[in-house]
Amino acid sequence: MxxxxxxxxxxxxxxxxxxxxxxxxxxxxxxxxxxxxxxxxxxxxxxxxxxxxxxxxxxxxxxxxxxxxxxxxxxxxxxxxxxxxxxxxxxxxxxxxxxxxxxxxxxxxxxxxxxxxxxxxxxxxxxxxxxxxxxxxxxxxxxxxxxxxxxxxxxxxxxxxxxxxxxxxxxxxxxxxxxxxxxxxxxxxxxxxxxxxxxxLIYSSIRTDQDTQRLSIPTRIGVRHPKLSMVIQMMEANIEEPISPSILAQDVGMSTRQLERLFRRYLNRSPKRYYMELRLQKARNLLMQTDMSVINVALACGFASPSHFSKCYRAHYDTTPYRERGSKSGTS
CATH class of the missing domain: 3.40.50.880 (Class I glutamine amidotransferase (GATase) domain)
Structure with missing residues (x-):
């Protein structure tokens, strides 16, 4: 013992x-x-x-x-x-x-x-x-x-x-x-x-208030490429006003084509597609967890018009933002 x-x-x-x-x-x-x-x-x-x-x-x-x-x-x-x-x-x-x-x-x-x-x-x-x-x-x-x-x-x-x-x-x-x-x-x-x-408690790693709750980007995506991690971090920090892939590439010291290849190799999607998925995930969280109007949700996630937002949302989630909001009220 x-x-x-x-x-x-x-x-x-x-x-x-x-x-x-x-x-x-x-x-x-x-x-x-x-x-x-x-x-x-x-x-x-x-x-x-x-x-x-x-x-x-x-x-x-x-x-x-x-x-x-x-x-x-x-x-x-x-x-x-x-x-x-x-x-x-x-x-x-x-x-x-x-x-x-x-x-x-x-x-x-x-x-x-x-x-x-x-x-x-x-x-x-x-x-x-x-x-x-x-x-x-x-x-x-x-x-x-x-x-x-x-x-x-x-x-x-x-x-x-x-x-x-x-x-x-x-x-x-x-x-x-x-x-x-x-x-x-x-x-x-x-x-x-x-x-x-x-x-x-068999709790060997005590965290402090300086520790963050989510896994690091490399751990989350299963990739330890520093420049890819930097780009994803910039994407996550700029949802309301998205940054173009060309500027993202320039900020980490590579060409747009190199950035495209990097995303295709490690994440099997384009930078534009990955960025869109981040924005739509935030939009879904806001629709399900707040009473913000669909228009304001669209603006908060970098969409210039509700129609474009609805089109992108339906293509990704196979439902419209309005129906998503309705499903929330139906289950609460």
């Missing part, structure tokens, strides 16, 4: 455990939620005493079903909290419909008490909708970055794994909850306890 490393004594005096209040929204991410709770449970075990406790809330105090279809029993409905509590809102798919007026009003009221409030996975949307991230740095799952940036201009959105901005917390989803909780445990009780929790 492996010998457990004994952490150093917690830096704080022995007292009441710090309480986390998990607010479960309909179709929340079980992975994000479970990762956070497990860190607290293991911290108690490794500390040899209860340094953390937690409770589960649901808007109506009824069972809440996660995105995987498993139902969780909550402890109570939304109510008054203690000043030292930390709220962690847990969301997942269809966060817009799960973000109700009642929930927003409750979050604003509790935040006015000075409570620390965080969002796991897509719950940054909920915090931003409540106005709790105005003027703050935050992150959200990469799939929701485009729509979030369009809707919440007063939030400084990053691509970090997690963000701690004073008493506002946010994560990118998935296992990033572990990284956030390890950071908070280290702040409360020292690095040794946080490292002991990571060891128990």
């Amino acid at each position: 492996q010998t457990q490393r004994k952490p150093t004594e917690p830096s704080k005096a022995v007292g009441q455990p710090k309480r986390y209040v998990f607010v479960l929204l309909n179709k929340f991410s079980m992975l994000s939620f479970a990762s956070a709770v497990e860190c607290l449970r293991i911290a108690n075990r490794m500390a040899g005493r209860e340094v953390y406790c937690w409770t589960l809330l649901g808007e109506a105090g009824e069972n809440v079903t996660c995105s995987a279809g498993t139902t969780f029993a909550v402890d109570s409905e939304l109510g008054d909290l203690q000043r030292d509590d930390t709220i962690l809102v847990c969301a997942g798919v269809e966060v817009q419909s799960a973000t109700t007026k009642k929930l927003l009003a409750w979050l604003r009221r509790e935040a006015r008490k000075g409570l620390t409030v965080g969002g796991l996975c897509t719950a940054s949307y909920t915090l931003a909708k409540a106005g709790l991230l105005d003027g703050k740095r935050a992150t959200i799952h990469w799939e929701n970055i485009d729509s979030f940036a369009e809707e919440f201009e007063d939030v400084t959105l990053t691509k970090s794994v997690f963000v701690v901005d004073n008493n506002r917390l946010s994560t990118a989803g998935g296992t990033s909850s572990i990284d956030l909780m390890l950071k908070l445990i280290a702040n409360d009780h020292g690095e040794d306890l946080a490292n002991s929790v990571a060891d128990q």
Whole structure:
């Protein structure tokens, strides 16, 4: 049996455990939620005493079903909290419909008490909708970055794994909850306890708020050609005002023909086609995740006219932007 490393004594005096209040929204991410709770449970075990406790809330105090279809029993409905509590809102798919007026009003009221409030996975949307991230740095799952940036201009959105901005917390989803909780445990009780929790989780690469959530471009596309990676990075950063292939080629020191060959060799498509697919993917995200008009979505993705946008969209997705928007409202 492996010998457990004994952490150093917690830096704080022995007292009441710090309480986390998990607010479960309909179709929340079980992975994000479970990762956070497990860190607290293991911290108690490794500390040899209860340094953390937690409770589960649901808007109506009824069972809440996660995105995987498993139902969780909550402890109570939304109510008054203690000043030292930390709220962690847990969301997942269809966060817009799960973000109700009642929930927003409750979050604003509790935040006015000075409570620390965080969002796991897509719950940054909920915090931003409540106005709790105005003027703050935050992150959200990469799939929701485009729509979030369009809707919440007063939030400084990053691509970090997690963000701690004073008493506002946010994560990118998935296992990033572990990284956030390890950071908070280290702040409360020292690095040794946080490292002991990571060891128990078999979590060997602890990320910081300086780490980005997505794989690098070479890893994502399975190609390690520096100039190709540079061009794709420029494409991703210039969706609203696309750059011509000739200028892209010039910026990385090659001819347009060389760039064409590079894309054909590694990605089996032309630079123009690849760029179009990036723009259409962003357009689809905006159609499915925001209430932006089709015209504004077209403009945000570099299309000069709705008709051209619709034609390109249909050729790629075999449906029109208007029908895509209709399918969203039909499933929400």
